[in-house]
Amino acid sequence: MIPIQRLPATKRLIRLCDSRTEKIRELGATGKAARDEWRLAEPAKNEIRTLLEKMAPGVLRCMYCLDSVGTDIDHFEPLARTPLRAFCWHNHLLACSRCNSNYKRDEYPCDENTGNCLLIDPSSDDPDDHLELLVAIGEYEGKTRKGEESIRVFGLNREDLVQGRFDAYITSCDVLNSWHRKVRRGDLTGAALSAAALRREPFGDVLRALEKLGHLPYAATALGGELADSLQAWLRTPAAANPSNAAPLLNTKSHDPRAPA
Ligand SMILES: [Zn+2]
Numbered sequence: 001m002i003p004i005q006r007l008p009a010t011k012r013l014i015r016l017c018d019s020r021t022e023k024i025r026e027l028g029a030t031g032k033a034a035r036d037e038w039r040l041a042e043p044a045k046n047e048i049r050t051l052l053e054k055m056a057p058g059v060l061r062c063m064y065c066l067d068s069v070g071t072d073i074d075h076f077e078p079l080a081r082t083p084l085r086a087f088c089w090h091n092h093l094l095a096c097s098r099c100n101s102n103y104k105r106d107e108y109p110c111d112e113n114t115g116n117c118l119l120i121d122p123s124s125d126d127p128d129d130h131l132e133l134l135v136a137i138g139e140y141e142g143k144t145r146k147g148e149e150s151i152r153v154f155g156l157n158r159e160d161l162v163q164g165r166f167d168a169y170i171t172s173c174d175v176l177n178s179w180h181r182k183v184r185r186g187d188l189t190g191a192a193l194s195a196a197a198l199r200r201e202p203f204g205d206v207l208r209a210l211e212k213l214g215h216l217p218y219a220a221t222a223l224g225g226e227l228a229d230s231l232q233a234w235l236r237t238p239a240a241a242n243p244s245n246a247a248p249l250l251n252t253k254s255h256d257p258r259a260p261a
Contacts, residue, residue: 001120001127001156002204004063007051009089016044017087024083034083044087048073052094055123057204062096063122064104064154067164067202070094076121078106093123103155111145118149127205128212131156135209138165168203172210173227180230195237211240 009017020037027033038045052073053060062070074095077085085091095104109118120127130147131140140156142148151157175198182191198207213219214231223231234240 001064001122001131001150001154002057002066002208003126003128004055004057004093004122006090006123007055010047010051013044013047013051013089016041016047017089020044020087021084024086029083031080031083034079034086038079038086041087045073048089048092049094051089052092056094058200058202060094061202061204062099063093064095064099065156065161066204067161068096068098071097072100074100074104076119077117078108080106081108090123093121099154103158104153107153109149109153118146119153120146120150133165133205133209135165135169135206135213138162138169138206165203165206168201168206169210172198172201172207176210176230176234177226180226180233183233211235 020041024033024037027037052070056063056070057066060069062068064074072095074093075086076091076093079086082091104119107119110116111118120130125146127150130142130144130150132143132147133140139162140147140151142151155161175194179191179194179198182188182194201207210231211234213223214228214235216222219231220228222228
């Protein structure tokens with residue numbers, strides 16, 4: 001997962017959502033009323049979807065797995081739990097049908113003592129505070145209970161995602177080196193195209209983890225010469241992310257991270 005910047009709701013969206021929320025309230029604020037109103041609210045849903053797609057990572061990727069196309073509007077806090085938040089803009093995220101319907105569904109674990117939600121909302125939490133991506137093997141580890149619950153509920157370590165992240169790691173290393181070679185020989189158009197393609201790739205968490213790794217003092221040792229040089233050059237570009245909490249990200253228990261460098 002990566003942070004998602006939420007755009008402000010449009011006046012039209014606020015108007016459409018307020019009238020639907022009022023209707024749910026009049027109908028007794030039940031889960032059924034929320035589901036019925038949601039089913040009928042095509043104009044509001046189109047407006048929500050348009051805004052979410054502008055916020056989506058990569059090319060319309062799911063905000064949870066960052067892999068599949070985000071086809072569904074997910075209610076982060078489920079309709080059944082809080083019907084009056086059905087049309088709350090801050091409760092909507094773009095998800096793929098698999099994350100939404102096969103994994104998260106109506107789960108919303110909360111801390112027994114504080115009542116605080118134990119799922120990462122990428123539009124209000126920084127996933128880096130709760131998750132560590134072991135980039136060279138594609139697996140997540142929880143840094144907090146919220147991180148561990150998010151891995152479980154969103155299925156972040158399901159086999160296809162782990163494999164996809166590992167493949168994205170190999171591809172990203174290759175593209176970073178290719179981008180750097182183009183920069184060095186003055187092919188700035190080619191370099192710009194490679195950079196744009198890399199930022200559009202699925203699994204944006206892999207590039208973000210590599211960028212974090214590049215900030216570490218032992219990056220050259222861990223990554224190998226060429227990739228470390230490419231990453232240092234990449235981090236000097238204005239568009240590169242500048243993650244704050246640099247931390248150990250490589251885990252070499254099954255793969256040698258230097259192999260693709
Ligand atoms: Zn997904």
